[in-house]
Amino acid sequence: RGAAVTLVTMIGADAWLTSGAGQPVRLAARDVALVTGPAPFVVADSPSTAPTVTVDGTWLDTRVPGPALLTGTYDARGSVSDRVLGALPPVAVVPAAAPPMEIVLREIAGDRPGRHAVLDRALDVLLVDTLRAWFDRPESSAPAWYRAYTDPVIGQGLRLVDENPAHAWTVAELASKVGLSRATFAKRFADLVGQPPMAYVTEWRLCLAADQLRTTDATVDTIARRVGYANAYALSVAFKRVYGTRPSEHRADR
Numbered sequence: 001r002g003a004a005v006t007l008v009t010m011i012g013a014d015a016w017l018t019s020g021a022g023q024p025v026r027l028a029a030r031d032v033a034l035v036t037g038p039a040p041f042v043v044a045d046s047p048s049t050a051p052t053v054t055v056d057g058t059w060l061d062t063r064v065p066g067p068a069l070l071t072g073t074y075d076a077r078g079s080v081s082d083r084v085l086g087a088l089p090p091v092a093v094v095p096a097a098a099p100p101m102e103i104v105l106r107e108i109a110g111d112r113p114g115r116h117a118v119l120d121r122a123l124d125v126l127l128v129d130t131l132r133a134w135f136d137r138p139e140s141s142a143p144a145w146y147r148a149y150t151d152p153v154i155g156q157g158l159r160l161v162d163e164n165p166a167h168a169w170t171v172a173e174l175a176s177k178v179g180l181s182r183a184t185f186a187k188r189f190a191d192l193v194g195q196p197p198m199a200y201v202t203e204w205r206l207c208l209a210a211d212q213l214r215t216t217d218a219t220v221d222t223i224a225r226r227v228g229y230a231n232a233y234a235l236s237v238a239f240k241r242v243y244g245t246r247p248s249e250h251r252a253d254r
Contacts, residue, residue, distance in 0.1 A: 008034075012025050017033055019090060070108075078102075079210040080211050099129075157197070165228050
């Protein structure tokens, strides 16, 4: 309840997941479901079974025989996470979760020191692995930039921008870094990502700025320089053009 995304999987039995987003969804044992949004949902042996236990996303001691429900909640609200979560349906199910599940099962069955720490990290890996598996499906609505990461040239350009947004990038420099002419790079980037290179740079910088405004106490000027703007005024102009509000107003709304 209240999470941006919740990971749900059944261990040892099948189940049904019912939410307000549509028809009940069947979960085979070890299927992984990602439920987006804060609305509550029900996991039961039948769509008609009423809930009897409320789970808040914390670890429960599951070292008991029989089926177990594993959930993890993520309050990942923000402009950067919205780029991913906004492309998910209300409920996304990926069959037969891969290697991270084996770590989860091993830790649930044991009682070694650090058990909960390992489970927390394994759940994080399971979340990322599930997101990848969902977006790798041809029918998924994966963001264009996500699919473009698999391109050996444009993916390299995306990583350059993502990892160093403060750099004064130009189309010519990005093209040079990946070994293409400026015109060829710009066209290929726009074809795969769905927007020109510098539009992507601006979008990424403003996403980072928006999140830092709400999660840190750094000054607007400091944040501006971190994400590639000369000063607070330059960030404010770009921010208001895209978000319709000034950085200070965005921060006050947190």
